[in-house]
Amino acid sequence: MDTIGERIRARRKALNITQQGLAEAFGISRVSVTLWENNSTSPDRDKISRLAEILEADPEWLLTGQGTPPAEPPEMYRMRMVRERVRPSTPKPKPNASFPPRWQPFPSDVRIPLRGHIAAGANGRFILNGQDIAHVFCPPGLEGVEGAYAVQIEGTSGEPRFYHGETAWVNPHTKVRQGDDVIVQILGDDDDDEVSSYLKRFVSRSGDVLRLYQYNPGKGESHELEFPADKVFSVHKVVFHAML
The missing domain is CATH 2.10.109.10 (Umud Fragment, subunit A)
Known part of the structure; x- marks a missing residue:
């Protein structure tokens, strides 16, 4: 994880937070989060502390990759996600069909x-x-x-x-x-x-x-x-x- 965008994305996914959830917790648009993670823009230094708090990471590690690497999220984090309206991502539902639909063509030579x-x-x-x-x-x-x-x-x-x-x-x-x-x-x-x-x-x-x-x-x-x-x-x- 060489860039701040990669570290934001990795930490967000480790905590099972969606881009929209992170944006709501931070008070910004989802587009801003996307731009951060794509390294198109970077969060201002005065926002790093708040971002690190949400992502439960060391600000120095988040900004430079140095410092203390983040630990796995504690169980209490799930309760805080509810309070802060940070919505965890949910897996996409699997299709309930066991095989693709079939169709019966009319014989063209009869x-x-x-x-x-x-x-x-x-x-x-x-x-x-x-x-x-x-x-x-x-x-x-x-x-x-x-x-x-x-x-x-x-x-x-x-x-x-x-x-x-x-x-x-x-x-x-x-x-x-x-x-x-x-x-x-x-x-x-x-x-x-x-x-x-x-x-x-x-x-x-x-x-x-x-x-x-x-x-x-x-x-x-x-x-x-x-x-x-x-x-x-x-x-x-x-x-x-x-x-x-």
Whole structure:
């Protein structure tokens, strides 16, 4: 410790005093303490005695490095720090996370087919036309899933769960449970009839009937929909949806 600034800093830390605490005890600004410790300025000689008293050091040692080296601070010093409002420095809290946060990127080299469909009418009914009109990104969990596809949402029957223009991704192999959002395909009465599709919430399915719930029925429509079980062609779970 060749300089007075180094001795001030070393003694301050030995006593577990912050720069702000030393400044308050001395009646100066923290900037002044910083300048002292960086040897940018030095305390006036008439202030050395008071500074040495606060730092519990020999004034001669503090000023020149000669004289009696300071001893370890006594226990009573903690009581005096309270009286003089000299705040001891506190250790920085350790982060409570045991590992850094992780994020899951979307695979950039995998695409899911977007199925074309014809907007129809009542209860949000639409008709898949059997064509892939585009390809969209593959969300996590659908990589390598055979038959996975996406459908663009039209209309307002799914609000506030699904909004017009959003895209819903489907895993045709995932088991469906009550409360899941699903895309259901219903056969017509005749072989030549088109297959109707619905994006709804799954309620239940028995040997006789499939029950669905729609979030926002139109005028004259009901929240509950029922279809004969023998007319159900497929029930596929929606596993992801987003606005593209």
